[in-house]
Amino acid sequence: MRYYPLFVxxxxxxxxxxxxxxxxxxxxxxxxxxxxxxxxxxFRFTAGLKKLHKEKKIVCRYSGYTSNFxxxxxxxxxxxxxxxxxxxxxxxxxKRGILVNVVDVPQESNFIVPSFIQKNGLIIAISTSGQAPGxxxxxxxxxxxxxxxxxxxxxxxxxxxREKLRVSCSKFSERKAxxxxxxxxxxxxxxxxx
Numbered sequence: 001m002r003y004y005p006l007f008v009x010x011x012x013x014x015x016x017x018x019x020x021x022x023x024x025x026x027x028x029x030x031x032x033x034x035x036x037x038x039x040x041x042x043f044r045f046t047a048g049l050k051k052l053h054k055e056k057k058i059v060c061r062y063s064g065y066t067s068n069f070x071x072x073x074x075x076x077x078x079x080x081x082x083x084x085x086x087x088x089x090x091x092x093x094x095k096r097g098i099l100v101n102v103v104d105v106p107q108e109s110n111f112i113v114p115s116f117i118q119k120n121g122l123i124i125a126i127s128t129s130g131q132a133p134g135x136x137x138x139x140x141x142x143x144x145x146x147x148x149x150x151x152x153x154x155x156x157x158x159x160x161x162r163e164k165l166r167v168s169c170s171k172f173s174e175r176k177a178x179x180x181x182x183x184x185x186x187x188x189x190x191x192x193x194x
């Protein structure tokens with residue numbers, strides 16, 4: 001297994017996206033959902049990126065890439081349509097120990113971004129280790145349709161029960177037993193009704 005599965009807290013972390021096209025815009029939107037502080041470096045920007053900049057949700061730097069943009073950066077996404085620029089971004093980041101994802105060549109990345117789904121705090125990440133992104137997309141679609149509604153709603157319910165138990169039940173083992181009973185009762189009912 002080459003990749004270590006990891007969820008990273010990006011809240012208020014400075015992230016840089018090099019490139020201003022549609023792929024870059026998609027990456028920026030995910031970073032914003034994670035509450036990152038995003039700077040985008042490019043000579044051209046999509047209408048969506050310009051709108052985010054106008055709304056002061058991101059910073060746009062109308063410039064070509066230089067390593068100066070890596071100062072104080074936690075994570076970088078290289079998303080230009082120029083292979084040499086993406087490779088240079090990767091090299092500069094790896095020399096500095098900065099997390100970098102190169103969208104067109106996973107081998108130049110020190111992390112990859114999985115396909116993922118989320119509902120009510122449940123996040124399921126799917127990766128094919130960069131070998132078949134189309135398959136990861138298909139798995140994500142299947143999970144979204146058949147799996148996520150059931151477990152996402154259950155997570156929301158369990159979260160409420162857990163909060164009540166923290167107040168009413170001081171022993172961890174007892175809280176755990178109650179939560180397990182709730183989980184098992186939900187699934188034994190579904191199994192019996194099918």
